[in-house]
Amino acid sequence: MAGRLPRRHPPPGYRPTRTPAHPEYRPREVPALPADAADRRIDLAAALARLTPRQRALLICRFYEDLTETQAAQALGISPNTVKSQTRRALARLRDLAPELLTQAETMEGRQ
Secondary structure, eight states, X not given: OTTOOOOOOOOTTOOOOXXXXXXXXXXXXXXXXXXXXXXXXXXXXXXXXXXXXXXXXXXXXXXXXXXXXXXXXXXXXXXXXXXXXXXXXHHHHHHHHXXXXXXXXXXXXXXX
8 A cells, every 4th residue: 555654653562651650759639620610610611612712712811721910911912900800791691692601609608
């Protein structure tokens, strides 16, 4: 078969070696999430998908990537005042699109 590269197999008897873990390494303990946390993430993803691309980009920059208003403005090529006003509008639209997220967040705060 012309044009096809030959498969590369390891030589017979080859076994990859594992490097031993660092003796002081301890995996970080991840707290167990309540079952409804997955539902909240799905609801949030669906609500974010219904925002405009610009609103979604603003919210991701500001809250997911934790950028300041100035950093988000530079990343998106807009002014810091535009970041402020558009973030406020995007959050208001998100509240309108998914009011159940607000009630779930209030419930979660009450548990803590």
